[in-house]
Amino acid sequence: MSLAFDALLCLLALLAALRAVAAGEGFSRVAAFMAYGLILGLVWVRLAAVDVALTEVAVGSGVTGLVLLRAVARDDAPAPLAAGLAYRLLAGVVALLVFAGLAAVVLLLPEPAPSLAPEVARHLPATDLGNPITAVLIVFRALDTLLETVVLLLALIGVWALSPDRTWAGRPAVLLPAPWSGALEFLARLVVPVGVLVGLYMFWAGADVPGGAFQGGAVLAAMALMAIAAGLLPRPVLARRRLRALLLAGPFGFLLVGVLGWVFADAFLAYPPGVEKAVIILVEAAITLSIAVTLALLVLGPPVAEETE
Amino acid sequence: MIALHLLTGLCVLAGLVFFAAGTLGLLRLPDPLTRLHALAKADNIGLGLIALGVLPQLVASGAVLAAAKVVAIWLLLQLSSGAVAQLLAEVAFRDSETGADDPDGAAAEAGEP
The missing domain is CATH 1.20.58 (Methane Monooxygenase Hydroxylase; Chain G, domain 1)
Structure with a gap:
């Protein structure tokens, strides 16, 4: 079955x-x-x-x-490039090669497959966390997560870089073009508070059950976008310092904690003994906030000239 | 206990019938407004029946919190599917009024499986 x-x-x-x-x-x-x-x-x-x-x-x-x-x-989307037959064949062959490589790796795994899961389980009590995934993301492989938040920031800078200088400090384009009847606003008024609660819960519960910064941040971003689309929130002015501080809180807060690890613990990205859980929650909160703002701004896109609306 | 399982089976089956009918309507009905009509029924009554079927099982096994979550999911989906159907219908109606959209092309597009 x-x-x-x-x-x-x-x-x-x-x-x-x-x-x-x-x-x-x-x-x-x-x-x-x-x-x-x-x-x-x-x-x-x-x-x-x-x-x-x-x-x-x-x-x-x-x-x-x-x-x-x-x-x-x-x-004004450009017409898609017409891909020639040779180009498509080449793409197909490369995709097949990648597939064959992955399949070979999976099929050739020794039995039992090598795993770090027992190691993670053994050290989990030291982190005060119940969810081993979160422990790997925020403690054991903290460097990867730190760099991921930086990559997200770089992606947003890449999107913003598409705007000309004169619109640089402006707002992104409107999400929905026409004035809508009350349905969207009605939906947003009812769903956004529930969704914000769900997002915060996902962030908080991530310590012990599936969830965490990325999932909770994405839900919060969706709620912000819904409120903006329904006209309950104004489109953000991208040059605002407070907005940019929110973007930086996650990556740089994490980095700061990492550097302080040299002072209060024995290594970069090590958490001070005794207060691990509190510091981890602070870092997770900062990352969640930054991810939410970054994802929402990625969807909103680069700033545009006001007169084109 | 048998009666409970029977109730669950009946409700879930009835819910599936609504989903099947809604999907059939989405694929076969001629224009956006009637397709939305079919889809909203599946969302509202189909999911409602399935939730109704699952509820007694959860409550009987002591998972009252999970049962409350199922009810919350159903309510949220009621809300969003109703509002989204309204929004889509507005666009479809506006397009049909202004002739902005090619109805045949749109119908063929949405009709594909």
Whole structure:
């Protein structure tokens, strides 16, 4: 029974992936890509990787899908490059090679597969955390997470760099063009408070159950976007210092804690003994906030000239 | 206990029938407004029936908090599917009024599986 379900899930994932890359116009391909992300989320749940599933659905499908949707919905979007047959063949061959390499790695794994899971489980009590995924992200492999937050910041700077100098300090373009009836505002008024609560819960619960900074941040970003789309919040002025401070709080707060690790503990990114949990929560809170703001601004896009609205 | 399982089976099955009908309507009905109509029924009643079927199982096994979460999910989906259907219908109606959209092209696009 569960084998049949898994097989069906794999088939669905493959179909959605094909639909996303094979043919059709931009909008339907992006829709297929978002469906693919949701199905992939279910696959991760079946693999008992709920943390990954949450991130895939929230960031991989939701936020990325929204960015792509806004890109294909632009009136001035350039016509897609017509890829020649040779180019497509080459892309296909490279994809097949990557697939074969990954398949070989998985199939050639020694039995039992090498794993650091027992090591993580052994050291988990020292972190005061109940969720081993969070412990790996924020303690054992803290450097990776620190660099991830920096990458996200760099991505946003890349998006902003697309704007000309004269609009640099302005606002992003409007999310939804036409004035809407009350339905969106009604939905936003009711859902945003609930969603903010869910986002904060995901951040807080991440210490012991699946959840954490990225998932909670993505939900908070979605709520901010909904409030902006419904006109409950103004579009942010990107030059505001307070906004930029929020962007930097996560990466630089984390970095500061890392440097202080040399002083109060014995290594970079080591947490001071005794107050590990409190410092970890502070770092996670700063990262969640920065991720939420960064993801929302990534979706909103570069600042535009006001007169083009 | 048997009666409980029977209730669950019946409710979930009935919910699936609504989802199947809604999906069929989404694929087969001719224009955006009727397709939305079919879809909203599946979301509201179909999920409602499935939630109703799952609830007694959760309560009977002592997972009252999980049961409350299922109810919350159903309520949130009610809210969002109703509002989103309204928003989509507005766009579809506006486009059909102004002739901004090519209805045949849109119908063919959304009709693809």
